[in-house]
Amino acid sequence: MGILDEDIARVREATDIVGLISERLALKRVGRRFVGLCPFHTEKTPSFSVNADLGLYHCFSCQESGDAITFVRKLDGLDFVEAVERLASRAGIQLRYDSAAAGKDRQRRERLTAAVQEAVDFYHRLLLEDPRGGRARGYLRSRGFDGDAARRFVLGWAPEGFDLLSRHLYDRKFSRDDIAAAGLAFVNRAQKAQDFFRSRLMFPIFDRAGVPVGFGARTLDGDGPKYKNTAETALYHKSRLLYGLNWAKAEVGARDEVVICEGYTDVMGFALAGVPNAVATCGTALADEHVQILKAFTRHVILAYDADAAGQNAAEKWYQWEQRFDIEVKVAALPPGRDPGDLWREDPTALVKAVEGASRFMQFKVDRVLAAADLASPEGRARAAEELVPVLREHPNELVREQYIQTAAGTLGFDHVWFKQAIARRPPRSSASGRDRGAEDPEEWSARPPVRPMPVDGREEDVLRWAIHDPALVADWLDASFFADPVAHGAFEVLAAHHDFHEALEASEGPVRALLERLAVEEPEADAEPETIRARLIVNTVVPAAERLQRRLVAEGDDRAMQVQPQLDAVRSAAASGWAAGEAPAMQLVRWISEWT
Ligand SMILES: [Zn+2]
Incomplete structure (x- = not known):
């Protein structure tokens, strides 16, 4: 879908780059230029410079540079067309597209977005002001989330009843088909729109530019699945959405670090505890596309999953992502069995510390084995060594593996040659399937004596x-x-x-x-x-x-x-x-x- 070149040029001309950038950071005039702290890297002395005459910016430290369109693209993670559209609406310019179909598609997306926005407002009002939202307010209070938190994350309540939202949207002149296409309702056998979410606490999900695209919804009754998400629509693509990225992206960039957690309330908890750079996937496992999106903001990823979940997480998937996307993955040291959505109010500093004290994935797994081991007895140390072998073997990089081997061998008082040979006994697994230790070659495990510090004769x-x-x-x-x-x-x-x-x-x-x-x-x-x-x-x-x-x-x-x-x-x-x-x-x-x- 192409925007007419002529219109792109008009948007560029109409955009005052100093005004645009000033909305995001403080600029100071120095001679004919404007300078400020670079939004693309962390710095204490300003090296970000804007030339108003040419409509360009440049950072003398990290070398980021571009015009108004690149600025919006990079900072908000938009594609080119989205960035031009954003600037056009800011400048009050009506864009023309080079194909009628593309223009129509755009109009439809706008209608669907407007319908979702209307639903966000509808649910939000019900939660904040309506007697019907009382139970949800009570639930949120019990989790420590007050009215300010509900407003900050635009939470809502989807009432009981078959079509309260649909009727509300009809009143606002939305068609049945648009309401259904936006994922807000489905058309029942009587050809009537029936609300998709009923009697649920609503977490609106925004794309990274802050446009509402769908919902995650939690039941408070134990009816049906605990969480339900908007189905795939023209707006909502779960494999490309990260909950909270719209709020977190500025901090992710500024801190050069993103915290990935498991749920919506975890993101809220982190933000309220002073870790505003947290995001979560929306009812799906983290996938390639998510990592690719995050990589545009930072290369430093911290997993804040429950310690057991993180331990079971197929580490090799992360090692592969580290290599493929050139990112660095760490695991936050959360207290076992505690999730950030609860921990934030009992002990907010624990969350901050868990992120600060995050360790690399391999270190995390090695530490877990050692922490659970009885290092005081030869039998305990031998068992720990056996358990470390599959953990160490998972890392695809020999040099990295070697260093962990040296440390583990030192801690256990073993010759590191033993580890190397035990690890070499089977090649590092290359498939993405997450087999755990218990599942691999049971024959070989049982054929070996349980304690065997020097197996190579x-x-x-x-x-x-x-x-x-x-x-x-x-x-x-x-x-x-x-x-x-x-x-x-x-x-x-x-x-x-x-x-x-x-x-x-x-x-x-x-x-x-x-x-x-x-x-x-x-x-x-x-x-x-x-x-x-x-x-x-x-x-x-x-x-x-x-x-x-x-x-x-x-x-x-x-x-x-x-x-x-x-x-x-x-x-x-x-x-x-x-x-x-x-x-x-x-x-x-x-x-x-x-x-x-
Ligand atoms: Zn910079």
Whole structure:
């Protein structure tokens, strides 16, 4: 829908840029220019300068610049057409569009907007002045919201009755179809408009420019869903709407930070507690489009969800957004089980502090695990380490992960290599599906003993080292199934599949490649005859493998578990008199394991 170029030029000429900008910030004349504090970044000394003659502004600090149209676009988050329309109405200019259809569409949107505005006023009056709004006023008071709060957020009450709003709008000359198209009513079987919201506390939802587009509505009776929102209309697009952004955007820009909370009363609570830069989604989960909209205002996002909800929130979604939209996500440290809509009046400073003390998503999740752990006992620390592995694994950036690993390892008194190997055991999840720990590979979790601080056996590395440096020693007996560690397992598989070590290296990636590269430079010490080394490798590899097999058979209730023990005893006692003596019984075990796994 294009506005005629001629009209755009007229709007530019008719707009006094100093007057326009002065509505938003204080400008001081300095010579022929006007200067003030830049609205696009936070500053204490003015570097924002306006040239009235040219109709342009420029910030010497953050380099934002433009004309009246860009100013309105950027500050109010409007698109070009919306910005021109805003300035045109300010200057009293009637715009012409280059297609009749576009003009008609615009007129229709204006009618729908007017209908929603009328509904906002209707509901608001009922809440503030009408006896029918008494119950809603009582409810709001019980939550600590007084008349000023109701006025500030233009709250309303949708009365009982089938068509009170619709009849009110008919009186104001709105057509049945427009009332329905604005999402305020639906047409019933008798072809009459029937109000969409009845007997509900109304939270009007405005677009970021402050135009009313729909409602979120809360029941006070427990009838139907607790919250109900306007259905998608020509005006109301839930995936692009953020409740409160119209009020918060100036503060979001000034503080260079946005707080995202879960509900309408949370936004109100934050604002009343002195955190006016909070917004909420409107009855939907935060989506790509929301993040994209917020990114136009700030790159710093603070989630103020209930601590449990935030903890369960698929963190990887946030890590992806951080990367994709180049934003920084933190989680506010709200007291568990408390929502901002209630906390604000009992302890408003707690809300301010929760935002100030927000930590990065990964830190938040790590802290939660550590806070719940018993760090005084070895068992508690081991459990915490196990629980941290999936948390740490979620972060897609290796350098970031590495730093959290170092800190966690230090706190728990573990070697950070353990974490790295435990994390490498399965690659970082790349899908967006939010599987939680309990849902991932139950087999592997139950197959592992509950406490296992050093799962990677040095013996597995040793045999791999020999497999690289002297493959003949292992060629006729070593099998991938002897490796418990997935990385070591993968490394052996790739070695076995290639004749040449360099080919194997080229065919590998990630932690497997890293392990191969390291072992390649760690030449094993030939401290004995090749036959002795070979026997030692067989015994050292097959004994732990047989122990794992035995545990598995026991767990599965398989009687063959009984047969493993005497064989293991035989290997151990034979090897006690020299590695070479252990070779024969160990080879017997090699055959069993190969058969049974
Ligand atoms: Zn600036």
